[in-house]
Amino acid sequence: LSATYALSCNEGTNSSNTVADTCSDVDETKCRGPKWTTYTGYAADVTFDCGNCTGVPGDCEACTGDNCNAPMNVTTYGCYNWTYEDSAWKQSEETTTCKITGEEKMLCNAPDRFVAEPGDYTLMLNGCGPCNATQKTAKNCLECDSNECNGSAALSIS
Numbered sequence: 156l157s158a159t160y161a162l163s164c165n166e167g168t169n170s171s172n173t174v175a176d177t178c179s180d181v182d183e184t185k186c187r188g189p190k191w192t193t194y195t196g197y198a199a200d201v202t203f204d205c206g207n208c209t210g211v212p213g214d215c216e217a218c219t220g221d222n223c224n225a226p227m228n229v230t231t232y233g234c235y236n237w238t239y240e241d242s243a244w245k246q247s248e249e250t251t252t253c254k255i256t257g258e259e260k261m262l263c264n265a266p267d268r269f270v271a272e273p274g275d276y277t278l279m280l281n282g283c284g285p286c287n288a289t290q291k292t293a294k295n296c297l298e299c300d301s302n303e304c305n306g307s308a309a310l311s312i313s
Contacts, residue, residue: 162186163221164205170197170226178205185217188224194262194283196229196254227256232302234263234282239273246307253283263305264298271295 164186167173178186187208189201198214203224208215218224233250244266255261264286266276275295277287282305286296299305 162205165203165222165224165226166205167203170203170229173203173226175222175225180205185219186222186224187215187217188226190214190216191227191256193255193259194253194280197226229254229256230261232261235265235303235305235307236282237265237276237278237305239266239276244268244271247282250303251281251283253280261300261302262298263300263303264296265305267295267297268307 161177161179161181162183162185163175163177164183165173165188166176170189183205185207186204187201187206188203189197189199190213191197198211200211201208201215203226208217216224232253232255234253235250236247238245238247246265253261253263262285263282264279264284265282271290272295275293276290277296279285279287285291286298290296291298297305
């Protein structure tokens, strides 16, 4: 004689309002949740729930094990967006909200305003995260590692 126990998964519409609950189907073997992308956060079209991914498989991740889809602890910080206008690099007035977990590194990117021409710098993730590796090696893109560090007055380069 063996007992059957239902899987427990986190359920909710976003990472800030999930609750661990027992799946109604005792034969359920998977939990699902939105895919995490460093610097941009969780995919928006997927809920935390019992069952395998359906509908938007690229934005969903499935796992096995009780509460394996628990939301990660997320840290948010800001980075500025840069554009080339009127023959000069311009910083956005507002920052982009960047998102990382404890295992990930806080980074912002910006053009080297004194070197980079319009085609030499590609904005990465609205200023969040690292530079394009080739552009960083060519010294057209700069990285920094603190909140709002890629602003025109505060940019510390690496």
